[in-house]
Amino acid sequence: SQQGEEDPQALSIQEGENATMNCSYKTSINNLQWYRQNSGRGLVHLILIRSNEREKHSGRLRVTLDTSKKSSSLLITASRAADTASYFCATDGGSGAGSYQLTFGKGTKLSVIP
């Protein structure tokens, strides 16, 4: 069963605006990762945040993690048309259930309108 659930399922914004996607999960995690998928392509890793971290930045990406609420958010600032893609969160349970496997959510489809 899915561990992570992204919200919203779809998001449409104007170029230059910020995009925020949320992810909720159910069990304890070792780390949480965000991936991006362009239409018809494989997934590409964006950023990883460990369970003892609260916030992480990478370029225009900002990820937060609240382990007490079992939730994470991905913020893309100053969005561009090229950011149009689906975004997935994936949880890594570490040595617990799943043997270091990643469990993916269903994704948020982001459309950035030029």
Added chain:
Amino acid sequence: IAGITQAPTSQILAAGRRMTLRCTQDMRHNAMYWYRQDLGLGLRLIHYSNTAGTTGKGEVPDGYSVSRANTDDFPLTLASAVPSQTSVYFCASRGQPQSTDTQYFGPGTRLTVL
């Protein structure tokens, strides 16, 4: 070869036929994974291998088998395809299963079972 390759890119298959999806990586990663991606369901793990010579079942293993004879190759076999196996299949690899390494994905195989 750079990264992960999958073959074929796409395939239309009659129900009941046997099919092997190929996956090869040149990064000397120990861990490899097979996922299926279906609309509205995200990515679901089919089988995994933490190192050459070992395999394990994921969330949706029924109807699929894998082998890991060496580090580089991780083929996925559908012994007798059924229409519900129509999906996009992604192979992925990771340096070490018990690390915080990210997963690297292949470009995918689009399979249609009629």
